[in-house]
Amino acid sequence: MKKIIECVPNFSEGRDLEKIEKIVNPFRGKDNVKLLDYKRDEDHNRVVVTVVGEPDAVKEAVIEAIGVAVEVIDLRNHSGQHPRMGAVDVVPFIPIKNISMTEAVELSKEVAKIVSEKYNLPVFLYEKSASSPDRENLANIRKGEFEGMFEKIKQPQWKPDFGIAEVHPTAGVVAIGARMPLVAFNVNLNTNNIEIANKIAKNVRFIGGGLRYCKAIGVELKDRGIVQVSMNMTDYTKTALYRAFELIKIEAKRYGVSVAGSEIIGLVPMEALIDTAVYYLGIEDFSMEQILETRIME
């Protein structure tokens, strides 16, 4: 059975199309590597690439693309709305099929070692690959961004996991790690009161005492005159989508507000929605093996 891993590297270039094509090019025309998507954002000055494939093939392509990005991006001249600490800002590996999280972590460390040596790039391991709890969260590592990293990296607790404690002069540093697939799941409320969305977000998210694998903020949808609880579900196998949805419904009642619907942004693993259907229909003893498509894909 074929192993499939996903990689979603974020590069700090969202404006220069020629450079972007050069960076994306290593993901094209390769056996066992499939470029699913790349989305650039001019305001963020960043491009997010989504690629899937066989682990070794994806690894080689990612290493090649990192090399190109280090060469063509100069962070000394970079500005954008999105925080960034490197030409290659972050490289998450996500186990998709017939591959364990342990294997994904292993793969992330192999890539980390190689790029640190090959391109003189200090690497911080993050998420499931993190070497300590304070490095699990990318925001902690990135705090201070490229400009602040030259000082930060000298502190003993911010010694990189691979490479020497010296920021690459033009490419900065990079975070590499393995994580679960994210699901961007937003629940709309029948109100234009952003305070209500903020309060509900605070209650359902992990840091507010809510669900373990849920990040949430309140967002205004000005066009529609409503607000939403915008969530990142960071492990749908442990914090189910329907659980967040039902909790938001319950919380919304406090404010006399109802749920208007929801949206999923981008890709979602099949199992996250199958699990939701199984819950609402109360299907007993259901197995993913019963999904026709999983039998065909084997």
Added chain:
Amino acid sequence: MKKIIECVPNFSEGRDLEKIEKIVNPFRGKDNVKLLDYKRDEDHNRVVVTVVGEPDAVKEAVIEAIGVAVEVIDLRNHSGQHPRMGAVDVVPFIPIKNISMTEAVELSKEVAKIVSEKYNLPVFLYEKSASSPDRENLANIRKGEFEGMFEKIKQPQWKPDFGIAEVHPTAGVVAIGARMPLVAFNVNLNTNNIEIANKIAKNVRFIGGGLRYCKAIGVELKDRGIVQVSMNMTDYTKTALYRAFELIKIEAKRYGVSVAGSEIIGLVPMEALIDTAVYYLGIEDFSMEQILETRIME
């Protein structure tokens, strides 16, 4: 993009393992053909084979297996609980991926023509391939079974679609056609009163004035002391699973009974459950393209 069709031929042999293996053998070790399952039932004296693959490859394998079944099964000595009219009783083709119903109908007719000529087997086209409305329903065609077919086939309205109007002396006749995937979906009720299950089944099923693509009967689960509405959803793209489920909940209220859960027997297309999740979460503008696995399978 690879076309994938499913075929679920039913053969009238459920006891003689040697004969069954001979019949199933053409589905093994072939390129682009995958034997997913075969389930024999001694009481029914019948084996149901599930195979998927590339249309031409599946077609060739099915024709070969039909030939074997005609050779090894003698219906003159056949008895079992399940109604049957042929050594090969029924051969449904089900479009699964990148293939239209029209193409599946076309394929079923090609197979029908070949087996009628090659094996002297009269063929009735049924379901979406039917040449008239009274041939859509398999039960209509099969009425009278093997023993009654010798007379029935002489009636002008029961002239076969392929082959001469003469029943094969040992292999009878066969129904071949294209249909949507069936979903076997059962909803359990918190009561042991079979009358209630029967009444609800009658109300939700098509022939009772209920949902267009729903067949239903009441069934007792004696071990558990409860009853269930046992359904065959014959087109989940038009009659959604959640609709049948919610209707049963509504009907159950009349009898002061609640729904205890449900079950799905055998395989189910991913989309049938994704659609259900999208309904309950109220996801706006969802596209099957957002399912990660569909992007990998392309």
